[in-house]
Amino acid sequence: MGKVFIPNAETFPQTADAVVIGGGIVGVATAFWLSRAGLDTVLVEMRDGLSTLTTAESIESFRLQFTEPAMSALAQPSVEMFENFADVVGIPGYDIAIRHQGYLFIADDPDLVEPVRAAVDKHHSLGVTDSEFLTGEEARDRFPFLSESIVAATFRQRDGWFSCHETTQGFAKGSDARFMLRTKATDVLQDVQGICGVETDRGTIATRVVVNAAGPFAGVVGRMAGLDLPLEPVRRQKAFISQKPQIPQDAPLVMDVVRDTYWRPEVGGAYIAWVNPDEPVSEPAEDLPTDRYRAAIVLEKLIQVCPFWEDVAMGLKKADVHPSAGQYVYTPDNQPLIGPVAEAPGFYLNCGYWAGVMLSAGSGKWVSDLVAGSMDPQDNPLRFSRYEEGIVVEGDSFLRGRH
Numbered sequence: 222m223g224k225v226f227i228p229n230a231e232t233f234p235q236t237a238d239a240v241v242i243g244g245g246i247v248g249v250a251t252a253f254w255l256s257r258a259g260l261d262t263v264l265v266e267m268r269d270g271l272s273t274l275t276t277a278e279s280i281e282s283f284r285l286q287f288t289e290p291a292m293s294a295l296a297q298p299s300v301e302m303f304e305n306f307a308d309v310v311g312i313p314g315y316d317i318a319i320r321h322q323g324y325l326f327i328a329d330d331p332d333l334v335e336p337v338r339a340a341v342d343k344h345h346s347l348g349v350t351d352s353e354f355l356t357g358e359e360a361r362d363r364f365p366f367l368s369e370s371i372v373a374a375t376f377r378q379r380d381g382w383f384s385c386h387e388t389t390q391g392f393a394k395g396s397d398a399r400f401m402l403r404t405k406a407t408d409v410l411q412d413v414q415g416i417c418g419v420e421t422d423r424g425t426i427a428t429r430v431v432v433n434a435a436g437p438f439a440g441v442v443g444r445m446a447g448l449d450l451p452l453e454p455v456r457r458q459k460a461f462i463s464q465k466p467q468i469p470q471d472a473p474l475v476m477d478v479v480r481d482t483y484w485r486p487e488v489g490g491a492y493i494a495w496v497n498p499d500e501p502v503s504e505p506a507e508d509l510p511t512d513r514y515r516a517a518i519v520l521e522k523l524i525q526v527c528p529f530w531e532d533v534a535m536g537l538k539k540a541d542v543h544p545s546a547g548q549y550v551y552t553p554d555n556q557p558l559i560g561p562v563a564e565a566p567g568f569y570l571n572c573g574y575w576a577g578v579m580l581s582a583g584s585g586k587w588v589s590d591l592v593a594g595s596m597d598p599q600d601n602p603l604r605f606s607r608y609e610e611g612i613v614v615e616g617d618s619f620l621r622g623r624h
Contacts, residue, residue, distance in 0.1 A: 278547025310395025415566025
């Protein structure tokens, strides 16, 4: 079983086969798989707990409705792992509260009917054959809360959501890794062979393998290794709306591809959010402000495609709205950076996510396989060198946040 602790002079490890920097769900899943591969693995996390930064600000959802081959190739094994999580981590009966209520992408712009239909064709070509194209009428028949303006939709019933906290803790408990809290990486050390250690504010760990899974701080960690990674942190905000009887609790996660808004039910209320395409790139931060009127803006947009939100909005009090903010991290092609970096032998990436929660299990396994040598780096389409090699496949999945 993995050990989660705040190290002292006696318990701080002097050496490790691999060090993971970053204790969100991506980093913890990576540590899990590295330890399962037989490596003595240490994870360093600067905060008081695992999955307390960007992971905690997600809406804890997963989908297989991707049109990018690499993203789909990550998502499919990830979701399979979530669906069989107790077996994966070896803890009988372990529950991550998985719900298969579906992902519904909707559009009320007639010009988007064919792109929506094409997206479903792409899902099918990538092996996700249970996603459906729905006409506006078919969508309203199945989901009566939708506006008469909806002209097309995609839906996959087995998409849904789960508890990120329980999943992160499950990866930690099911591993043989050590997870050090309140331990901040301050430098990545190199010698003539490449990576040789990680310096922290508590001491130095000698290692030949370092994985950068630092979320919005991945660019900072990259610079420690002498790398200028193409990573752009962008603030994303959500709000939890307290329990309201008008909110259908059997609804799927609903995404409006015209206005870039989405919502899903949660314990009698709902999460609501808007991916503002004009949100500027920001510096990585642990504490992010929320915009005072953001929830009102989102509700105004949601009302246009799901009219029941007007009744909800009319009865809302300030105490019913609970805003929060985290950061997505974008790359030039909106897809993560995974795998070794030639310029710093022994330095691996697992960062650059706007969809880190749902891809965490698969990406951690990819990194582990690359470190262990069971995956050829040339079989990894998300390698850092793809930009220099000119093998970038531009993405066009809905609601990724960059167009």
